[in-house]
Amino acid sequence: MKMANAPQGLITSLNAIREMSVQNGTAYHQYIPVLTSTSDISVLQSAVLNTPVVMNEFVSQLVNRIIYTQFENKYYNNPLRILEGDSIPLGYAGQEIYVNPAKARKFNIDDFAGLLVKYEADVKVQYTQVNSDLQYPVTITRSKLKQAFVSWDALERFISEISQSLYNGAYINDYNFTKGLVTSAYTANQVKTQVVTAPNTKALAEEFSVIARTLFLNMQTPTNDYNAWEQVGGYGRPVMTWTEPQDIVFLIRNDIIAYVDVMSLANAFNIDRAS
Numbered sequence: 576m577k578m579a580n581a582p583q584g585l586i587t588s589l590n591a592i593r594e595m596s597v598q599n600g601t602a603y604h605q606y607i608p609v610l611t612s613t614s615d616i617s618v619l620q621s622a623v624l625n626t627p628v629v630m631n632e633f634v635s636q637l638v639n640r641i642i643y644t645q646f647e648n649k650y651y652n653n654p655l656r657i658l659e660g661d662s663i664p665l666g667y668a669g670q671e672i673y674v675n676p677a678k679a680r681k682f683n684i685d686d687f688a689g690l691l692v693k694y695e696a697d698v699k700v701q702y703t704q705v706n707s708d709l710q711y712p713v714t715i716t717r718s719k720l721k722q723a724f725v726s727w728d729a730l731e732r733f734i735s736e737i738s739q740s741l742y743n744g745a746y747i748n749d750y751n752f753t754k755g756l757v758t759s760a761y762t763a764n765q766v767k768t769q770v771v772t773a774p775n776t777k778a779l780a781e782e783f784s785v786i787a788r789t790l791f792l793n794m795q796t797p798t799n800d801y802n803a804w805e806q807v808g809g810y811g812r813p814v815m816t817w818t819e820p821q822d823i824v825f826l827i828r829n830d831i832i833a834y835v836d837v838m839s840l841a842n843a844f845n846i847d848r849a850s
Contacts, residue, residue: 788843
């Protein structure tokens with residue numbers, strides 16, 4: 576029976592491992608030829624399974640290059656990633672600076688002395704620190720590799736299963752941690768809140784959508800109504816700020832969305848229903 580051709584994407588990735596070996600002057604490329612879609616998997620299998628130095632380099636590059644790349648491509652699909660901010664090292668302390676809009680003074684063409692007065696900017700500083708860092712280990716044994724080298728499809732499936740396992744672990748943790756940020760801010764009274772009647776009827780669901788629409792519009796205009804600067808210990812004047820519509824994030828529980836019509840929410844936020 577003729578062996579099925581190797582997937583082109585897999586061949587490209589495996590040849591990239593070989594090319595890196597050539598550039599780094601390691602032993603791998605001396606045992607593994609350039610692969611094509613018609614290459615027999617035994618060419619790769621024999622060298623990897625029977626030569627420890629080749630196996631070590633193959634596994635290392637498999638995880639660090641192919642699997643990690645697949646993981647990254649999927650990882651960025653986390654729907655709550657917009658709330659995570661920038662990626663910074665563990666223990667890193669940073670600061671964000673915001674300057675309140677300047678307060679106006681009455682114009683007087685003869686008030687030259689007033690022009691020389693020093694008007695201090697109202698600067699607000701927020702300090703952030705990373706206090707969590709996780710690693711997701713994966714072990715690739717010789718027996719598992721032996722099973723994977725049965726066919727090109729089996730090898731591709733083996734790689735996908737590993738990347739999927741890493742992705743699922745990271746996705747679930749990130750998703751829960753990000754939701755936890757919202758929950759902890761609410762329970763610690765560190766956000767502005769507005770209590771509404773539970774939208775568990777059609778009429779109340781429509782009322783809820785109107786309230787959501789109103790807040791969506793209000794947050795786009797300069798105001799200090801939705802900023803919790805004072806609640807988190809901020810000093811001085813309240814923070815006057817606003818949010819661009821594309822930066823407004825709407826989180827809703829499943830039991831609420833079950834009552835609220837999707838189309839009404841789409842209309843409230845000026846988005847396509849499918850979004």
